[in-house]
Amino acid sequence: MRTTAVVLLLVTLAAGCDRPSIEGEGPQKMRVSTEISSDQSVPLAERLDAAKHDLRTHLEESGLARVAGDLQRLMMVSIRLKAKVTAEDDLKPGSSKLGGTPDLPDGTAWPECNGVPMALLAQLRMQDVAPCDPDGRLPKSGMLYFFYETKDQKWGFDPEDRGHWKVIYYDGDLAGFRAATPPNAWPKESRFRACRLTFFNEITLPSWDSKDIERLRLSRAERDGYAAFPGTSCGEGEIVHRLLGHPEQIQGDMQLECQLASNGIYCGNPEGYADPRRATLESGATDWRLLLQIDSDEDNMGAMWGDTGRVYFWIREQELKKRDFSNVWLVLECY
Numbered sequence: 001m002r003t004t005a006v007v008l009l010l011v012t013l014a015a016g017c018d019r020p021s022i023e024g025e026g027p028q029k030m031r032v033s034t035e036i037s038s039d040q041s042v043p044l045a046e047r048l049d050a051a052k053h054d055l056r057t058h059l060e061e062s063g064l065a066r067v068a069g070d071l072q073r074l075m076m077v078s079i080r081l082k083a084k085v086t087a088e089d090d091l092k093p094g095s096s097k098l099g100g101t102p103d104l105p106d107g108t109a110w111p112e113c114n115g116v117p118m119a120l121l122a123q124l125r126m127q128d129v130a131p132c133d134p135d136g137r138l139p140k141s142g143m144l145y146f147f148y149e150t151k152d153q154k155w156g157f158d159p160e161d162r163g164h165w166k167v168i169y170y171d172g173d174l175a176g177f178r179a180a181t182p183p184n185a186w187p188k189e190s191r192f193r194a195c196r197l198t199f200f201n202e203i204t205l206p207s208w209d210s211k212d213i214e215r216l217r218l219s220r221a222e223r224d225g226y227a228a229f230p231g232t233s234c235g236e237g238e239i240v241h242r243l244l245g246h247p248e249q250i251q252g253d254m255q256l257e258c259q260l261a262s263n264g265i266y267c268g269n270p271e272g273y274a275d276p277r278r279a280t281l282e283s284g285a286t287d288w289r290l291l292l293q294i295d296s297d298e299d300n301m302g303a304m305w306g307d308t309g310r311v312y313f314w315i316r317e318q319e320l321k322k323r324d325f326s327n328v329w330l331v332l333e334c335y
Helices: 044-074 126-132 220-227 255-262 278-287 317-321
Strands: 006-013 028-035 076-085 119-125 143-148 165-170 195-205 232-234 241-243 288-295 310-316 329-333
Touching: 044 195, 044 220, 119 126, 119 288, 126 195, 165 310, 255 278, 255 288, 255 329, 278 288, 288 317, 310 317
Parallel strands: 006 232
Antiparallel strands: 006 028, 028 195, 076 195, 076 241, 119 143, 143 165, 241 288, 288 310, 310 329
16 A cells, blocks of 8 residues: 655755864755554555655656665655653653653762753653654654754864763663652753644755765756756755764754764864865764754754754664764754
8 A cells, every 4th residue: 555755845944053164064954754654554664655655756757767766765754853841840750852851760960061061952761752753763662852052152173072961872671760850050051941842754865965965966957957946946945853864964964074073173264175184084984863853942952053053863773773972963044
């Protein structure tokens, strides 16, 4: 049984921002994603295949038949997070949520940065996520926490930014969880509203200015076709929180930045990308995968990253497989 996927096209315009613009800048940032049918009577694997087939058909009809197979291989399943502001008391301890106060297991300290308690961006009960993770790329049990020092909002292009975020994986019994008591020093900037989460799948394709698309060496007509991909147009008002898949990037490709900055190279100016160490490190850039993307969401979380930006947590594929979240790298991009 085939289902029909809904194609979503997100087109955004890059504007000024304090964050340095180094590589891959362009006047338009394009994202394409397909929402997977929610028909639970059809196995998820079949729904994913149907969505990929429909997306490939749309690509061929957009003048991209030559590279439709390549683009299909670049399609990645993602897990979209829909957030709705909720009174924290209405959420059971150990629930998946954005913002609020963390439900921490006994013996786990509230993460700090330079003595200042960090903000909880997300607390994900992996049992809630597992039905949307057909490839088992994420843990199937336990809790995954994402913290960020939000007063300074480090951008991630400086190796010295390490320590301004923390991802914790707890693979134990979640029974008896209780909300942690907020520390007295918890800054106002780190107190986001709690949001209930629901999850659903999407198929994502790379942004038009990504290295993946650059490697396809599209003709002018093919590039125009990819940039004008048919579907529902969504602008900057579209709130996109997601796990895995391709990011809704704003200022260009982030994998090389993660690779260089995490290995000690400052990427806040062009000199960093000209560092002689790049030649040795660059091949490792393709190891980096989007783990979590948190959008500016003033209506729900009350969160704003730079000028209507997004926070991206990246992880190396091999470390994700080992469930090692100790070396996750963060990048903040904004318009």
